[in-house]
Amino acid sequence: MSAAEQDVLTTAAGWLGAGRKVALGTVVKTWGSSPRPAGSQIAIRDDGAFIGSVSGGCVEGAVIEGALDTMKDRKIRKLEFGVSDEQAWAVGLACGGRIEVFVEPLS
Amino acid sequence: MKRETLTALNEARGKGRAIVRAVDLATGEEVLIDPASEKSTLGVAAAAAARADQSASVEIEGRSWFLEVYNPPLDLVIIGAVHIAQPLSQMASLTGYRVRIIDPRTAFATVERFPGITLSHDWADEALSKAPLGPRSAVVLLTHDPKLDDPALIMALKSDCFYIGALGSRKTQATRQARMKVQGFGENELTRIRGPVGLNIGARSPAEIAVSILAEMTQILRGPER
Numbered sequence: 029m030s031a032a033e034q035d036v037l038t039t040a041a042g043w044l045g046a047g048r049k050v051a052l053g054t055v056v057k058t059w060g061s062s063p064r065p066a067g068s069q070i071a072i073r074d075d076g077a078f079i080g081s082v083s084g085g086c087v088e089g090a091v092i093e094g095a096l097d098t099m100k101d102r103k104i105r106k107l108e109f110g111v112s113d114e115q116a117w118a119v120g121l122a123c124g125g126r127i128e129v130f131v132e133p134l135s
Numbered sequence: 136m137k138r139e140t141l142t143a144l145n146e147a148r149g150k151g152r153a154i155v156r157a158v159d160l161a162t163g164e165e166v167l168i169d170p171a172s173e174k175s176t177l178g179v180a181a182a183a184a185a186r187a188d189q190s191a192s193v194e195i196e197g198r199s200w201f202l203e204v205y206n207p208p209l210d211l212v213i214i215g216a217v218h219i220a221q222p223l224s225q226m227a228s229l230t231g232y233r234v235r236i237i238d239p240r241t242a243f244a245t246v247e248r249f250p251g252i253t254l255s256h257d258w259a260d261e262a263l264s265k266a267p268l269g270p271r272s273a274v275v276l277l278t279h280d281p282k283l284d285d286p287a288l289i290m291a292l293k294s295d296c297f298y299i300g301a302l303g304s305r306k307t308q309a310t311r312q313a314r315m316k317v318q319g320f321g322e323n324e325l326t327r328i329r330g331p332v333g334l335n336i337g338a339r340s341p342a343e344i345a346v347s348i349l350a351e352m353t354q355i356l357r358g359p360e361r
Binding site (some may be wrong): 066 | 136137138141142144145148158160162189190191192201203204227
């Protein structure tokens, strides 16, 4: 895991320390030609600001939406994206791969 | 993830220790694991994931855990604060390496030429005794000068670092290997030295040569031929 990716957790800790709500998204499963490996992370702040990535930028928008829901209801979520998925196609995972993203609140 | 978990994770990473977070994907329950010492079934799986440098899912007693691996950063040791070292240290930093440059020639290894990079003016054997090489280390020899390169090369060959590259022609590589043979290293060890350094992509400028070196390091680290 690169230094750049590790910055995700340092930034998340900073946000938490400043009293913001934060959720974490982690790629937990990949199929086919997914752009980021399992373990890739994104941290999302309550105003939608984010650091890190779980794809080449294709599904981050949908993950941020899921993260904002998680911050409200404090529930974990599993989001799956792939080309066969209508909704995912709308947000555009066009690389042909499939990924599962685990979203959890930082509390 | 709990706030305490995040704090503990960041603390371990700050100290350069490997750590694994296991998350139960059904419940969100989490366990922090020191892969060096935990002996439970989950701990053994975490240690394997850390060794492979790959976060992964495991099924243990009907529970589905995701093992998030946080390894310390990769370590690049550059011997010789020469021109190629400038783009190489920057590119490697971007790639996630913690870069250190060793060169006893104080006019070469200056902060002005290498902003933000750890510089050592010790001789290589001394510097590498203070901060030893490990399985996540790569060593690149750039001085062309056996007096400076060889002490580092000997330390590198004795270590389990994953990459050793040495600048110089095929002829230079042959004489270098011959010198190491005199030092008592065998054929298997001598083939660990990559020279001429880098992938053969026709690189000309120092920056292009840095690309070829970083590409070869990546290939050895991640590629299928390993």
